[in-house]
Amino acid sequence: MTQPSTTVAPTTAGSGAAGGVPHQSPRRRPTPAAVAARLPAAVWALALFLTARLTGTLVLVLTARAMGKRPLAVLGRSWDSNWYLRIAAEGYGHSKQYPHILASDLAFFPLYPGLVRAVTEIVPLSGGAAGLLVSWTAAAVAACGIYAVGARLHDRATATALVLLWGLLPHSVILSLAYTEPVLTACAAWALYAVLTGRWLWAGTLAALAGLARPNGIAVAAAVLAAAAYEVWRRRGRKVPHSLWTGVALAPLGWGGFVLWVGVRQGDPLHGYFTVQRRWGSRFDFGVGALGFVRHLLLHHARFAYAMTTVIAAVALVLLALLLLDRAPLPLLVYSAVLLLIALGGDGFFASKPRFLLPAFPLLLPPAAALAGTARARPWHAAVVVGALAGLSYVYGAFLVVVNRTPL
Known part of the structure; x- marks a missing residue:
């Protein structure tokens, strides 16, 4: 029996070297899209956030230079930043008389200046540079926490x-x-994530830190307490873990401790802190003063920043309604509602209300879900929306800090 013949393909001139090794085409460099696809989703989200904020910071710096201002002073020492940096350097005990108000540094909570002081003790940085390092680091930590809540x-x-x-x-x-x-948003985002995942000790600790960050940090403690109360009700008849009770005990300690400390220092433990706020021209009146200011805006000429504040406040109320309709988890609803109540129910510093609402990131869940759906179905449409938002954010942000004279 004859063996079947085997046909060998002829070697072409481009096949390789003398050993007959086939020629391998050079590797192509991966495209940016391919590299992005290999990154973990959380890293990709953080990269997008950092790109957005670095671009916004660059626009702000260029605008400051064009207006003849020093960029580092604009970034590190605008408005309330000076109060915080003075507390970090010298401690509490300073006040200043303005027309119609007596401003005291006891109105400012201690976590941020404490972190700035710690940085200046470790790293040879000025107060402004240390403040920026703390804020930028906290913003990145907050972005990671916001991503964790959204993904959950x-x-x-x-x-x-x-x-x-x-x-x-x-x-x-x-x-x-x-x-x-x-700083407040970083504590709040991870505290809410801890609640959603049943980590009560972490939730209480972070809520206490949030209460040391800002007056409206009490919203985090309210969210933790509301979620704990619901969990106790849900487990009625069954054992409640000790970590829940510990978290509940810790949550209000930061805010309550500082308010009590200021009160004792003022000679009135229960009302001293609120007296300091009233002297600043800030008090809670369930929105009566804010509504009166809006009426003034509608009847008289007003600065653009005030009109923008009115629009942002109205949009925030609509987003809260959408969050309710989406049946968001109780802690997110309580946190957002308390932040809105404090921001819109307070009298004084009307133009600062959008800043007070900046930590209320759960309000963005409905539009984020809509944007994600648009990105899947019509990516170019989503790109146009993001581009428009970026343009508004960068231009208005630069105007607000460099050109506008309304307090942030």
């Missing part, structure tokens, strides 16, 4: 959209300054 409740695309929208809000320029909102 929805999916990675919605979580990424949530982080990006938070970084492109009209007042997100605050995230580029030496301000306390990034």
